[in-house]
Amino acid sequence: MSIATIQQQGPPKCASSSRVLPDARDAGCNVLITRDRAQFSDPRECDAIKKSGLHHVRYAQRQGARGLALALGAIIAAMPMVMEELEIATGQRLVQIVSIESRRRFEIPDPRRTPPSPYWPR
Numbered sequence: 001m002s003i004a005t006i007q008q009q010g011p012p013k014c015a016s017s018s019r020v021l022p023d024a025r026d027a028g029c030n031v032l033i034t035r036d037r038a039q040f041s042d043p044r045e046c047d048a049i050k051k052s053g054l055h056h057v058r059y060a061q062r063q064g065a066r067g068l069a070l071a072l073g074a075i076i077a078a079m080p081m082v083m084e085e086l087e088i089a090t091g092q093r094l095v096q097i098v099s100i101e102s103r104r105r106f107e108i109p110d111p112r113r114t115p116p117s118p119y120w121p122r
Contacts, residue, residue, distance in 0.1 A: 035060065
């Protein structure tokens with residue numbers, strides 16, 4: 001199964017989904033990953049997505065480096081399972097990757113107070 005990705009920065013440009021999606025399909029792609037969630041608010045975009053037959057995977061991304069890191073983490077964690085599901089799907093699927101919450105995901109102990117092992121030099 002092949003994946004196509006489209007990154008769009010700023011306002012829409014001339015290369016709309018009406019051309020990109022058929023090109024991706026014709027190139028042998030089966031899955032489109034995009035952060036453009038507004039596509040379903042535009043009747044032409046919806047029509048192009050449906051007609052392409054491509055599985056449509058979308059994700060949200062917050063601002064800045066933290067937003068990028070959370071989005072990439074969610075995509076990396078979800079895509080192996082998404083691809084397994086899409087491999088057995090009968091027909092087009094629309095997938096929304098659930099965002100990772102912005103919370104602390106690490107611990108930083110002080111080894112002087114909490115040594116990592118009994119062998120830690122004191």
